[in-house]
């Protein structure tokens with residue numbers, strides 16, 4: 376029986392951890408190495424596991440698992456359904472778009488119909504993203520050339536502003552998950568204030584469901600248009616939402632210090648994202664005025680049922696992907712850190728992708744890299760009455776494309792974890 380306990384790294388060697396990452400776990404397995412040859416012994420405890428009937432040796436898989444696994448390899452690529460649900464990806468030449476594509480190629484029920492780009496339209500995807508060269512994917516096309524009548528759903532991985540103009544023109548039969556900020560703020564005057572332009576699709580805004588999956592699962596199932604949350608708001612709302620809803624922390628003096636990997640800024644060339652400007656240092660930006668503030672405050676105010684104002688400072692880190700939020704809160708009178716811990720435990724015990732670590736264990740971005748998991752924990756502060764919450768995600772997965780896939784799964788009646796159970800890429 377699969378439990379949500381994180382797999383302990385020491386149970387497998389480096390090769391073992393890499394092989395296990397490529398298998399959709401709920402499967403538990405053991406492997407044994409002997410002499411110069413590697414004999415792999417798999418013990419499968421989960422009757423639903425994919426690879427029971429897919430134990431094939433393939434070149435591609437050997438490449439994935441590393442050449443040391445010469446004797447046996449497992450084809451874990453999900454078998455596609457006979458009639459896959461047809462998906463279009465808008466903005467496939469960007470970072471979140473390429474992550475969507477990477478998830479789609481291994482998704483058992485989704486097939487790719489088209490991939491769009493702007494400046495890179497007309498190019499083979501493999502020339503823009505050589506890491507996808509093995510997947511036989513269609514060339515990038517301009518949005519105007521995409522045939523929307525032939526698709527069931529689209530992921531929209533475009534810059535905010537552009538997004539609303541494009542979504543406005545899409546046929547109404549489509550399910551849409553929008554990764555931009557265009558439909559996240561219910562109050563369009565706040566959108567104008569923080570994004571510097573008036574909202575041009577207010578009716579669509581009314582229809583959109585905010586897609587923080589663990590909090591709004593039921594509404595997402597019935598939605599046609601989901602506004603996927605920003606990466607910082609995801610790390611922050613997941614732990615704080617249940618604590619505020621349960622009146623366990625005070626609404627005043629919430630201080631949030633967040634750090635992001637540089638892929639959070641997208642693939643576009645910017646001077647401040649050049650290696651020489653980033654490496655060996657960190658810097659704060661958007662100090663006291665980052666555009667995620669109203670999104671975070673909207674969610675937290677809903678949870679607390681009163682207006683919340685936060686102190687939020689993001690930082691750019693010289694890492695490719697990963698995000699950490701360190702959150703300082705005052706506990707309500709008579710509440711202890713144990714109470715916070717229990718509340719987080721009971722809220723998320725049935726959620727696959729939110730993992731409360733054992734007491735005292737510090738979440739690390741290393742342990743979520745390449746996965747859709749959010750790891751978190753809560754610690755007592757030295758100042759009596761205060762607590763420190765730490766949560767980490769991969770900004771491109773739970774912070775963007777992974778959560779978007781979780782949402783589309785729900786919108787199309789699939790288990791939300793379909794195609795997403797890969798553990799983190801470590802080391």
Ligand SMILES: NC(=O)C1=CN([C@@H]2O[C@H](COP(=O)(O)OP(=O)(O)OC[C@H]3O[C@@H](n4cnc5c(N)ncnc54)[C@H](OP(=O)(O)O)[C@@H]3O)[C@@H](O)[C@H]2O)C=CC1
Nearest residue numbers: 466468469470471492493494495532533555639641642775
């Ligand atoms: N990166 C992250 O961690 C997160 C990003 N987001 C949001 O997701 C969205 C995509 O982000 P990300 O992938 O990082 O961005 P990128 O800059 O990496 O990619 C942007 C994509 O949009 C395309 N594009 C740009 N302008 C237009 C246009 N006018 N018409 C059509 N297509 C266009 C680009 O095409 P081309 O390259 O060919 O010009 C590219 O495919 C953004 O709204 C972002 O804010 C949300 C959460 C996290």
Ligand SMILES: CC(=O)N[C@@H](CCC(=O)OP(=O)(O)O)C(=O)O
Nearest residue numbers: 554555556605606607635639640
């Ligand atoms: C490092 C970095 O620049 N990060 C981006 C946030 C990326 C993201 O999640 O936000 P949106 O979906 O709202 O774009 C920023 O601070 O603007």
